[in-house]
Amino acid sequence: MIVFDLSCDGGHRFEAWFRSSSAFEEQGRQGLLVCPHCGSSEVAKAPMAPAVPVKGNARADAPAKREQETTSQGGALPPAIREAMQKLARLQAETIKQSTYVGDRFAEESRAMHYGEKDKALIHGKADAKEARDLLEEGITVAPLLIPFTPPDETN
Numbered sequence: 001m002i003v004f005d006l007s008c009d010g011g012h013r014f015e016a017w018f019r020s021s022s023a024f025e026e027q028g029r030q031g032l033l034v035c036p037h038c039g040s041s042e043v044a045k046a047p048m049a050p051a052v053p054v055k056g057n058a059r060a061d062a063p064a065k066r067e068q069e070t071t072s073q074g075g076a077l078p079p080a081i082r083e084a085m086q087k088l089a090r091l092q093a094e095t096i097k098q099s100t101y102v103g104d105r106f107a108e109e110s111r112a113m114h115y116g117e118k119d120k121a122l123i124h125g126k127a128d129a130k131e132a133r134d135l136l137e138e139g140i141t142v143a144p145l146l147i148p149f150t151p152p153d154e155t156n
């Protein structure tokens, strides 16, 4: 097996294993090489990282190096997860459009609605972990926003 560092035309780097150097070229010709980050099939061997065939007797020092590479790619997400995150981000954006931003008054507003002092409405705002826990203990449903969100009063 040979591992190649590959990169796509979008600048993503990833590595892939091939049976042989010719298997890599063959898959490339057939358009079977696809970037796992963006799906681009404009994939070539990454510059600056010459492909080194891993021979049986060269395996000894390979695992440590490969672990390092994996760590450095920690920010990359498999396409399925990326798609799910995008879907989630869209849903969250839709929800926020129908929701009122209450900032630091989140806990206060949530309680007011829960105890019937205010009409129920969808709100979002700031709560620290303790506030969120207190609300949950009082039986008030709160959920963290899963996608980073910039509060309107912090945009500049």
Ligand SMILES: [Zn+2]
Binding pocket: 008, 009, 010, 011, 012, 035, 036, 037, 038, 039, 040
């Ligand atoms: Zn890519």
